Amino acid sequence: MSTTGEDWDVIVGAPGFALGVRLAADTVAGIEFLPAGLTRSARCALGREVTTQLTAYLRDPLTPFDLPLAAAGTAHQRAVWQLMRTIAPGCTLTYGEVAAQIGSSPRAVGGACGANPFPIVIPCHRIVAAGGSLGGFAHSTAGFLPGIKRWLLAHEAAAGGFRLSANGPALSSRRPDARLS
Template identity: 50%
Template sequence: MTYQARFPAPFAVLGIMTDGTALTGLDFLPPGTPVLAPQDVISRQVCSQLQAYLADPLFCFDLPLALHGTVFQSRVWQALRQIPSGSTQSYGELANRLHTAPRAVGQACGANPIPVIIPCHRVLARDGLGGFMNSTSGDPLAIKRWLLQHERRQPA
């Protein structure tokens, strides 16, 4: 995978992919992965805005995005961006809003190429945390818990 930046966060190193004009992907890399300074203007903006989000959980991302998904996935990803920081919705609530099934919403969340910026971590199961990044255990859920806890804090 070619990254235009690798940004250190408290929960992972974030591998940032751009096409030179927009953010195209964000991967969670293991802690300790070597950091890479931004290689283009967009990755510099992404790193700057990620730093702002880590300092202030109410920060709203404003980045050019190049998303490649189905029409349905795009609808779900747009709906995710409207869930405010510090808030959550269940897969069922989001499915009702979009007139679809909770499992379909979960699959679209799992296909999200830009987690954190498109906040799929804010979607929970009816009876608990739910999954994250197509996983129901391990490091992905620890990252989801960290992000949710971070967003419950007020900015310093």
């Protein structure tokens, strides 16, 4: 994780963190979570559009994304990422549920989640551990990054999809249909 703004084409501020965005040609090449306080204004039309869409999501988690993403990942990772994009804001699936749907293992799904180059746009935060616990985030189970996952899920809870629970599992679904048709 870079802590300077020079490595990023755009840096979008968020509550308690920032989103560093790399652009390549006419695509988004990657998004990473950065410490709060960093900013970098967009200098091109794509950068302005990325800023607009990420800012809109940070205001309203039901905002859809329509950004050109650079090709990335193995066939397995792309299958996991494609399924992630079908999970509605405010809904979650477990690593095991995703694995069953694509014929994989929960551990391999977790690896694909951690390798996701476009977090938030491809919502890896909507994949949780069995029993509703938070699970990892970006290959981390403690500190800064899982805190962002918790914030993203709480942000989407405001849309009415699920709630965080202080006395039981980290998440509990209020909707039986975790996927969009």
